[in-house]
Every structure is written in structure tokens, then in C-alpha cells.
Amino acid sequence: MRAAMQNPATISRPRASVWTDPQVRGWLFQIIAVIAVVAIGWYLFHNTQHNLAQRGIISGFGFLDQSAGFGISQHLIDYTESDSYGRVFVIGLLNTLLVSAIGIVLATILGFILGVARLSPNWLISKLATVYIETFRNIPPLLQIFFWYFAVFLPLPGPRQSLNLGDTFFLSNRGLNMPSPNMAEGFWPFLIAVVVALVAVWVLARWALRRFEATGRSFPTLITSLVLIVALPGLAMLVFGDPFHWTVPELKGFNYRGGWVLIPELMALTLALTVYTAAFIAENVRSGIQAVSHGQTEAARSLGLPAGKTLRLVIIPQALRVIIPPLTSQYLNLAKNSSLAAGIGYPDMVSLFAGTTLNQTGQAIEAIAITMSVYLAISISISILMNWYNKRIALIER
Amino acid sequence: MEVHQFRPSLPPPRMSVGVVGWLRSNLFSNWFNTLLTLLAIYLVWLIVPPLLKWAVFEADWVGTTRADCTGEGACWVFIKERFSQFMYGFYPAELRWRVDLTVWLAVIGAAPLFVSAMPRKALYGAAFLVIYPLLAFWLLHGGFLGLTEVETSQWGGLMLTLVIAAVGIAGALPLGIVLALGRRSKMPAIRVICVTFIEFWRGVPLITVLFMSSVMLPLFLPEGLSFDKLLRALIGVILFQSAYIAEVVRGGLQAIPKGQYEAAAAMGLGYWRMMGLVILPQALKLVIPGIVNTFIALFKDTSLVIIIGLFDLLNSIKQATTDPAWLGMATEGYVFAALVFWIFCFGMSRYSMRLERKLDTGHKR
Numbered sequence A: 001m002r003a004a005m006q007n008p009a010t011i012s013r014p015r016a017s018v019w020t021d022p023q024v025r026g027w028l029f030q031i032i033a034v035i036a037v038v039a040i041g042w043y044l045f046h047n048t049q050h051n052l053a054q055r056g057i058i059s060g061f062g063f064l065d066q067s068a069g070f071g072i073s074q075h076l077i078d079y080t081e082s083d084s085y086g087r088v089f090v091i092g093l094l095n096t097l098l099v100s101a102i103g104i105v106l107a108t109i110l111g112f113i114l115g116v117a118r119l120s121p122n123w124l125i126s127k128l129a130t131v132y133i134e135t136f137r138n139i140p141p142l143l144q145i146f147f148w149y150f151a152v153f154l155p156l157p158g159p160r161q162s163l164n165l166g167d168t169f170f171l172s173n174r175g176l177n178m179p180s181p182n183m184a185e186g187f188w189p190f191l192i193a194v195v196v197a198l199v200a201v202w203v204l205a206r207w208a209l210r211r212f213e214a215t216g217r218s219f220p221t222l223i224t225s226l227v228l229i230v231a232l233p234g235l236a237m238l239v240f241g242d243p244f245h246w247t248v249p250e251l252k253g254f255n256y257r258g259g260w261v262l263i264p265e266l267m268a269l270t271l272a273l274t275v276y277t278a279a280f281i282a283e284n285v286r287s288g289i290q291a292v293s294h295g296q297t298e299a300a301r302s303l304g305l306p307a308g309k310t311l312r313l314v315i316i317p318q319a320l321r322v323i324i325p326p327l328t329s330q331y332l333n334l335a336k337n338s339s340l341a342a343g344i345g346y347p348d349m350v351s352l353f354a355g356t357t358l359n360q361t362g363q364a365i366e367a368i369a370i371t372m373s374v375y376l377a378i379s380i381s382i383s384i385l386m387n388w389y390n391k392r393i394a395l396i397e398r
Numbered sequence B: 001m002e003v004h005q006f007r008p009s010l011p012p013p014r015m016s017v018g019v020v021g022w023l024r025s026n027l028f029s030n031w032f033n034t035l036l037t038l039l040a041i042y043l044v045w046l047i048v049p050p051l052l053k054w055a056v057f058e059a060d061w062v063g064t065t066r067a068d069c070t071g072e073g074a075c076w077v078f079i080k081e082r083f084s085q086f087m088y089g090f091y092p093a094e095l096r097w098r099v100d101l102t103v104w105l106a107v108i109g110a111a112p113l114f115v116s117a118m119p120r121k122a123l124y125g126a127a128f129l130v131i132y133p134l135l136a137f138w139l140l141h142g143g144f145l146g147l148t149e150v151e152t153s154q155w156g157g158l159m160l161t162l163v164i165a166a167v168g169i170a171g172a173l174p175l176g177i178v179l180a181l182g183r184r185s186k187m188p189a190i191r192v193i194c195v196t197f198i199e200f201w202r203g204v205p206l207i208t209v210l211f212m213s214s215v216m217l218p219l220f221l222p223e224g225l226s227f228d229k230l231l232r233a234l235i236g237v238i239l240f241q242s243a244y245i246a247e248v249v250r251g252g253l254q255a256i257p258k259g260q261y262e263a264a265a266a267m268g269l270g271y272w273r274m275m276g277l278v279i280l281p282q283a284l285k286l287v288i289p290g291i292v293n294t295f296i297a298l299f300k301d302t303s304l305v306i307i308i309g310l311f312d313l314l315n316s317i318k319q320a321t322t323d324p325a326w327l328g329m330a331t332e333g334y335v336f337a338a339l340v341f342w343i344f345c346f347g348m349s350r351y352s353m354r355l356e357r358k359l360d361t362g363h364k365r
Helices: A022-055 A086-118 A124-138 A141-153 A187-215 A220-240 A264-291 A292-303 A306-343 A349-361 A364-393 B019-026 B031-057 B077-086 B093-114 B121-141 B155-182 B187-203 B206-215 B227-255 B256-267 B273-310 B311-321 B328-359
Strands: A164-167 A168-170 A176-177 A182-183 A244-247 A250-252 A256-257 A260-262
Touching: A022 B187, A086 A124, A086 A306, A086 A364, A124 A264, A124 B031, A141 A264, A141 A306, A141 B273, A141 B311, A141 B328, A164 A244, A168 B093, A176 A264, A187 A220, A220 B273, A250 A364, A260 B256, A264 B093, A292 B206, A306 A349, A306 A364, A306 B206, A349 A364, A349 B206, A349 B311, A364 B187, B077 B093, B077 B155, B077 B311, B077 B328, B121 B155, B155 B187, B155 B227, B155 B273, B187 B227, B206 B227, B206 B273, B227 B273, B256 B273, B256 B328, B273 B311, B273 B328, B311 B328
Parallel strands: none
Antiparallel strands: A164 A168, A168 A176, A176 A260, A182 A244, A250 A256
16 A cells, blocks of 8 residues: 555666667657758758869859849839849849739639639539639649740730720730829829728728627618718719829830830739639638538528528638638749749749849859748748638637 | 229429429529529630630641641641650650550559559569669660660650659658658657758749759769759759658648557557558558649649750640741640640549548548
8 A cells, every 4th residue: 555655756667778768769869860960961061162162153142232234024113234133133022922912812813713613503603613623723834824925925916916905905925015004183182082981981890890789780881881982082083183194005116105014924924823723722612611511501591691691601701711721822832833934934033033143143052042032931921921810710619 | 981092193393303403403593593504605605616626627637747737726737746756755766665665564563553352462562662663764764784875865755754753752752751750750859850841842932942953953962973964853853742742641640549659659569660560551541642642743843844954745845836847836735735734633633532532441430
């Protein structure tokens, strides 16, 4: 009896060799692993130093201040050939972010439509969605980019014979030319009206929700908001005049002047990435909606909720929890796939920096390291953002 | 006494059964559905007839030169003329039987693995996995045992695509399993090393990895040691893919109930025997569909080697479309490439779905 009450720590363990002690072994394994990693790292570093010295390459980031000396077909900030490689980096980064952002928005919209369509009770619609999904997710994205670029956009007629869409949009092998807005006298009143309308809608929505929760009386928030958003800026336009002058592109010589232009590389890349990623997002949306058990729909309907509210208040919030994590990885894939731009010469991060800059300066390690860290940073930020959102909507259990 | 006679049951309403009923309930159940159906029919009518006209009815099938393409539709003569280049690249024409033989050996050798009644399947599979790669290397590359050498720079077309995909998965699988075990390890240093490795490769696009392996790898290696372009690309692909495999395998490891680990430990099995005999056989079986999906992604990603100048299927086609004798064939070329990739990927995804149903034996309570 007394022996059983003894403190377990004082019970002596059977003596065994130090080598069979799991803890000792654990430490040993870890020390060996760390030494191996450090040794491999040092070996590669040593070789690199030697090779760089052999080829007379001076490592470091000094090259970022040198003048680049090459033209770039699309830059969101001012750029001339005499600008530095540092500026080239910023332009490449902005172009990558631009194509990723457009792609994510469009692919999400298209993907949600397709995902819902695949579950549609309408046989034809659901079959069409299935055919779309199975076709486009089984063709490599680079091939799709090539198709749109080399087989669709480049064979378009030149600017002189361009496809004229209502004298405002012109589609040619140089891209899509469209009118650009310029500030006019009515711009500031218009902007103020928009802001006021948005604030009013926000206040109204909060008030309506509070009143609904307190008294159960509902208020037609959606219609009132729409009226507010259309009416206030419209009134401002009537009183103070047009907010914008539109500069319509004009054919001068061999190309268009004025207005904005979407270069064919950007269009091909965005189109291909959207079409490809939407097929995957559609599958995520479908499985998310299917994951909500049918009892939820039935319960909501038996509580008297109409079909629209069932979908909006019961099904979608639950489906989103399932959809968000795979959606995050689709966004990450899209951002990473935007690097396929290098295949058609869209001036993104990879083609400008790991391509042209690397070839001109020979700073292979620096250029690749910078490019890779940018993508790592983008990946990590997207996952942090989506994790935060996921946590916000996650089911809080006891 | 009068016996009550039941009247014969009425037939179901004509409007709710058969073709009409199906149409009514599936396509025209209400005004919105009808609208959608009409819209979809219009869409199909807009796309399908012109596509068929282009690809089949008005296409040119016979001939040898561009001048033979007189119709309005596709010029499949181009594909026919360049077909062997798309399949073999610049592999010497008189040695192409070696490529064919390699493919046939793979088909014949792997066929017994798909027969469920085959005895000693695991042993046979292991032997196949060891012997076949050596045989394939000997046949494709040659240079010893009586076969003339064919440099990897002459490899190309679909054959190169398949080589990259197959070597990529075969190399990534063992590395990925080790990484997954490391990530689940209780030793902090091992775990940190594995997590860093996995997250690094998963965070960067394959293109930058290929750039890295083509321009940085030569700098990393000691002087005098140099790899050919294909091998460098393969190293990049294997490292990249192993991170994805590791995550798939980790999913399988996490799905094994804790009782299995505890039972194995209670039987007195050490770590490696516990993993090798109890956990991994179950976990790997669970993740076979996931591995097939990763393989599909890898197969599609092989097209990226175009960036570092290897002549895989896509690059062969791209080069052929820039041939002055066949200008303006981009659409035909890329549609053909898309078809080849689609057949492979779609076939594998169907196979993976079938496997998933077949292997779904336990762990669901």
C-alpha cells in the first residue's frame, strides 16, 4: 500500500545505455541535421564565392542604381530608358500586382457563377458548366496564355483596320484602345456627392438593422440605398456639370493617340488566368455549397424564410467557411501563375527582373533572390489576409 | 353480397413522365428556368456549329504542304506533317524505335499493377520501380551496352514532357514523404528545417525555380562540374514538387487516428518500424488520389520548361508555328497541344476519382 503511494519520480528507471534513451537520441539527430544543413549551405556559399570571383562578378545590390537603358511596353508610373534598375523593379512589381488583382476579381466572379450553375436544377445549364470546368482546368495555363496571345490577339488586324466598337473602343493587334477620363469642373461636387451617399447608406443600414433587432419591423434598405447612390451623384452632375471629359482615342499615322490602351499581352494573360482559375474556384464553390447539409435548407424553410433569405442568411455563411481555405490557395496559385507572363513578354516581375535585368547585368543571384522574395512576400500576405478573414467568419464553438 | 371492385389505377399524368416530364422538370420548371434554358441553347448554337465547321466539315485533312489547305476551316495537314516532331522532338529518326519501345515497356510492365487479383503485387511493383527507370534510361539515352548515345539536347516533344513528369514525380515522392515525416516530427530543429523548406518552395512560382536552376545552379557547384540543361530542370522540378507532395502526405498522416500510433507504440515498435509498417501504408493509401492530382498539376507545369529553352511538346509546337512555310497555323497548333494535354489530364483525373471510390474503406465513422 505504501509503495503504491510513493512519488513516481523516485521510482528508479531500469538502467540502459545512453544511446537508447529517446531524449539523447532526439538531441543527437537534431544536432546532426543542423550540422548537415549548415555544412551544405556553407559548401554552396563557398562554391558560389569562388565561381563569382572566377568570373569577375561583384555581388551586391549596387546595380539597382544603374541606368537600365531598355524600353518597357507598359508602366503604371513614369518611366524612361535612362531610369534605374530599381525603378524597373517597381514597375515589374506593379504590373504583377495589377494582373493578379484583376485576375482574382474576375476569376472569383466567374468561378462563383459557374459553381452555382453547376448545381443548378436546370440540366442544360449544369452540363454546360461541367463542360467548361472539365475543359479549362485540364489545359496547362501557359498553353492557354499562348493560345489567346498568338492565336487570338496577335492575328487581329492592325490599328488602321481595327475593329471599331461604337467609335469609342478600338480593338487591334496593338491592344484595346479606350477613352480615358479627365477631371472636369463638376468633378469635386460629384466626388463629394458619392462620398455623402456612401456614408448615408452606411448610417441607414446600421439604423435599419438596429430597428429590426429592436422591433422586428424591416426597412427596404436595398432599394433606398440604390436610390441614394444613383440620385445624389446624379443631382450633382445636373447642377455642376459633367465630372469628366472623355479623351477618345484617335487614329494618327500608324497608331492611336490619346485615351487608355490595354496591351494584348495584358489581355491575353488576364483572360487565360481568369478562365483557368475560375474553373478551379467553381469546383471549390460547388463542394462548399454541397457541404452544407440539406437539413439546413429544410430547417430554414420551415422557419418561414423565403428562398432568397435562406440562401443569403443560412446557406452562404456556412458554405463560405468551407470555401475560403481552398479559395485562398487558388488566389495564391493565380498570383504565382501570373509569372507565366514571361512566356509572352508581358513586363511583369519575372520577365523584367529575372529576365532582362539579369541578362543585362549578370547579377544572377541578386535578381533571382529579389524576385523570389517578392513572390514569397505576396504569398505570405495573401495567406495572412485570408487567414484573418477565415478566422472572422469561422464557427465559434464552445 | 356485392364485392367491392377497385377501379384500375389511372396512368400518371402525361405531362409529368417520359421525355415531356423530364423536359418540364429539368428545363422549363418556371419562367426563370425557361429563360436560362433558352439562353443556354442560344449559347450552344453560337459556339458549337462554327466550331464543328472549323474543326471538321471545312477543315483540310489531306495533302503535304500549306498550299493544300484551301478550305475555310482548320488545316490539319500541318499537324499531320509535323506529328513526329511533336512526339519525338529532334530524336534521330532511325532511333525512334527506342522511344516507342520504352513506352510499350511501361505499358506492358505496369499493366499487371492494375489487375486487382494479381498476387505479390507489392513485390512486383517495387521491382518494376527499380528496374524500369534503369532500362528506360539505357534505351532513351544509350551510350553503353551497345546502344549509341542520344544527347538530351536532342530529346523533345511529348516524349520530353513525359520524361520530365515521370522523373519529377518519381524523385519528388520519396523526398516528399521524408519532408512530411519531418514536419510532423516532435524534434523542433527537424521540424523547423522541414517547414522552412516546404513553405519556401510552395511560396515561389515554378518559373523562378527553373530560372534559378538554370542560372544559379552552375554557380553553386564546384568548378568543372556541370550538368546538362535537362538535368538542371529536373532538379528544380523535383525540389519544387516534393514540397507539394509533402503537404499531401501530411494530410494523410493527420487523417490516421491517434489510436494507430498508440497501438503501434504499445506493441513496442520504434519510430521507423511504426511509420514503415503501420502508419505509412495506411496514410499513403489514403493520399493516392491526392498524389495523382499533384501529378496532374506537375504534368501541366512541365510546359513551363519552354522558358529555359527545352523543347517539350508545347515548345515544339510553338517553334513549328513560326516556320515560314507554315505561317498562320498558331490556332491549329495550340488546339492540338491543348487536346493532347487535355486527354492526359482528364484521363488521370477520372482515374483518380475512381481510385478514391475504390480505396474508400475505412476511417469514416
